[in-house]
Amino acid sequence: xxxxxxxxxxxxxxxxxxxxxxxxxxxxxxxxxxxxxxxxxxxxxxxxxxxxxxxxxxxxxxxxxxxxxxxxxxxxxxxxxxxxxxxxxxxxxxxxxxxxxxxxxxxxxxxxxxxxxxxxxxxxxxxxxxxxxxxxxxxxxxxxxxxxxxxxxxxxxx
Amino acid sequence: xxxxxxxxxxxxxxxxxxxxxxxxxxxxxxxxxxxxxxxxxxxxxxxxxxxxxxxxxxxxxxxxxxxxxxxxxxxxxxxxxxxxxxxxxxxxxxxxxxxxxxxxxxxxxxxxxxxxxxxxxxxxxxxxxxxxxxxxxxxxxxxxxxxxxxxxxxxxxxxxxxxxxxxxxxxxxxxxxxxxxxxxxxxxxxxxxxxxxxxxxxxxxxxxxxxxxxxxxxxxxxxxxxxxxxxxxxxxxxxxxxxxxxxxxxxxxxxxxxxxxxxxxxxxxxxxxxxxxxxxxxxxxxxxxxxxxxxxxxxxxxxxxxxxxxxxxxxxxxxxxxxxxxxxxxxxxxxxxxxxxxxxxxxxxxxxxxxxxxxxxxxxxxxxxxxxxxxxxxxxxxxxxxxxx
Numbered sequence: 144x145x146x147x148x149x150x151x152x153x154x155x156x157x158x159x160x161x162x163x164x165x166x167x168x169x170x171x172x173x174x175x176x177x178x179x180x181x182x183x184x185x186x187x188x189x190x191x192x193x194x195x196x197x198x199x200x201x202x203x204x205x206x207x208x209x210x211x212x213x214x215x216x217x218x219x220x221x222x223x224x225x226x227x228x229x230x231x232x233x234x235x236x237x238x239x240x241x242x243x244x245x246x247x248x249x250x251x252x253x254x255x256x257x258x259x260x261x262x263x264x265x266x267x268x269x270x271x272x273x274x275x276x277x278x279x280x281x282x283x284x285x286x287x288x289x290x291x292x293x294x295x296x297x298x299x300x301x
Numbered sequence: 302x303x304x305x306x307x308x309x310x311x312x313x314x315x316x317x318x319x320x321x322x323x324x325x326x327x328x329x330x331x332x333x334x335x336x337x338x339x340x341x342x343x344x345x346x347x348x349x350x351x352x353x354x355x356x357x358x359x360x361x362x363x364x365x366x367x368x369x370x371x372x373x374x375x376x377x378x379x380x381x382x383x384x385x386x387x388x389x390x391x392x393x394x395x396x397x398x399x400x401x402x403x404x405x406x407x408x409x410x411x412x413x414x415x416x417x418x419x420x421x422x423x424x425x426x427x428x429x430x431x432x433x434x435x436x437x438x439x440x441x442x443x444x445x446x447x448x449x450x451x452x453x454x455x456x457x458x459x460x461x462x463x464x465x466x467x468x469x470x471x472x473x474x475x476x477x478x479x480x481x482x483x484x485x486x487x488x489x490x491x492x493x494x495x496x497x498x499x500x501x502x503x504x505x506x507x508x509x510x511x512x513x514x515x516x517x518x519x520x521x522x523x524x525x526x527x528x529x530x531x532x533x534x535x536x537x538x539x540x541x542x543x544x545x546x547x548x549x550x551x552x553x554x555x556x557x558x559x560x561x562x563x564x565x566x567x568x569x570x571x572x573x574x575x576x577x578x579x580x581x582x583x584x585x586x587x588x589x590x591x592x593x594x595x596x597x598x599x600x601x602x603x604x605x606x607x608x609x610x611x612x613x614x615x616x617x618x619x620x621x622x623x624x625x626x627x628x629x630x631x632x633x634x635x636x637x638x639x640x641x642x643x644x645x646x647x648x649x650x651x652x653x654x655x656x657x658x659x660x661x662x663x664x665x666x667x668x669x670x671x672x673x674x675x676x677x678x679x680x681x682x683x684x685x686x687x688x689x690x
Contacts, residue, residue, distance in 0.1 A: 150599075155672065160603070160672075160676075163602050163603050163606045164599040164602055164603060164672075165599075165602075166602055294343070296339045296341055296343070297329070297339065298325065298328050298329035298334075298336050298338060298339070298649060299324075299325040299328050299329065299336060299338030299339065299649055299651060300338070300339055300340045300341060301340050301427065301428050301477075301651065301655060301656075
């Protein structure tokens with residue numbers, strides 16, 4: 144039931160709460176969630192943190208890669224070689240002007256730049272790289288950063 | 302010194318100010334209080350609609366529109382009423398764009414009610430119908446709806462209330478504050494009573510889109526009812542556009558032309574920027590409605606479940622965004638309950654009697670709040686209720 148997935152995605156994970164929201168039996172919701180986890184439809188969950196506000200330096204970069212697909216393997220093999228690195232947070236096969244897009248996190252710009260230069264660029268299949276550093280996050284995963292949620296409505300209205 | 306009191310219109314002066322104003326003011330002052338008292342969506346107007354408003358300003362659309370409203374918008378409203386509620390209205394003669402649904406209600410009452418005419422108003426309901434009736438010189442006759450009837454207007458109650466002086470029946474469904482809806486079979490019974498009378502109908506369908514138990518049915522859709530009915534709708538609730546102040550009335554041309562006349566002299570036209578934004582809402586906003594409705598429905602179930610779990614009887618609201626639990630078990634009056642709850646747990650709710658004497662024994666709790674907010678409020682109300690039942 145895709146509605147359970149949509150609610151899970153919002154960060155509401157209690158089967159009891161979801162059951163009430165969907166007017167379902169709690170046990171049935173629990174079973175569904177278990178199934179989703181087993182089938183790897185639900186992969187995990189994360190907390191979104193504004194690291195800048197927390198005063199912790201993190202450098203994020205978006206990297207474009209042009210690669211030569213391998214015979215019989217397509218892009219999967221090279222993708223696998225790259226995503227095994229811990230600091231590669233996201234990796235996509237892309238359409239358009241480049242083939243693979245990835246998001247890397249590091250402590251410093253140098254660390255990220257060296258990762259590209261020393262780890263990615265030398266790989267045989269990689270033809271070229273382009274590194275774009277993130278300067279500011281305005282919105283991530285549907286959540287706007289640096290915006291105070293103020294309820295401007297009157298306190299009580301009829 | 303001039304004695305202003307003596308110069309006031311006695312009709313206006315005789316209308317009591319909202320009795321719970323003081324309570325509202327105290328609530329608003331209280332820091333860290335959580336409110337379940339708001340009668341408007343918590344969603345901000347969808348961005349594409351706001352953007353359309355901004356573009357209209359950029360293009361310099363800052364003039365009056367025609368009295369009836371932008372032709373483009375009336376055409377869209379006509380399509381919308383057809384698409385969403387199976388209602389057909391001619392954009393030229395039968396649709397009027399107003400300053401919120403509220404203006405449309407006032408216009409209709411002023412256009413048809415003559416001094417001494419009786420207006421039948423189901424109760425509990427939104428607070429404007431009775432004062433508007435009085436201002437028009439009419440007599441407001443409450444029709445009490447009961448929890449055991451799912452707060453629906455019954456044919457018997459209606460039949461018993463109709464007299465030679467009855468001019469107008471207000472149909473405020475989905476209802477604020479009870480959340481009651483009138484399904485087709487109930488409307489058929491009402492239509493049966495009205496059919497051989499000259500009673501007109503003002504169907505306030507501002508919450509029509511927010512119906513969770515089946516599809517909203519307008520009384521104008523029932524055979525023989527269109528000719529006597531003015532349907533009031535608006536953008537505030539369905540599209541989260543309260544501050545834009547935009548609504549509309551749809552009805553037979555002779556009624557609408559009277560309303561247009563009052564509107565023309567009192568208002569001129571609805572705000573132009575809001576009308577351009579509304580065109581966008583009508584054209585591309587159906588998905589927004591569905592998204593918000595889904596979210597309200599989740600919250601509706603959470604709040605009703607919460608009240609029932611704490612041992613209060615809570616009618617299942619079929620529409621709008623209010624729960625209307627009974628607090629009779631606590632032995633308290635609605636106002637007393639609301640005041641104590643505010644003082645002891647810092648939760649603001651609206652005493653049911655704010656919506657008419659028949660609302661005594663109930664409280665209105667809006668669920669136009671985030672689930673987290675509702676959960677926190679329910680926890681506090683539960684703690685409070687436990688002390689008294």
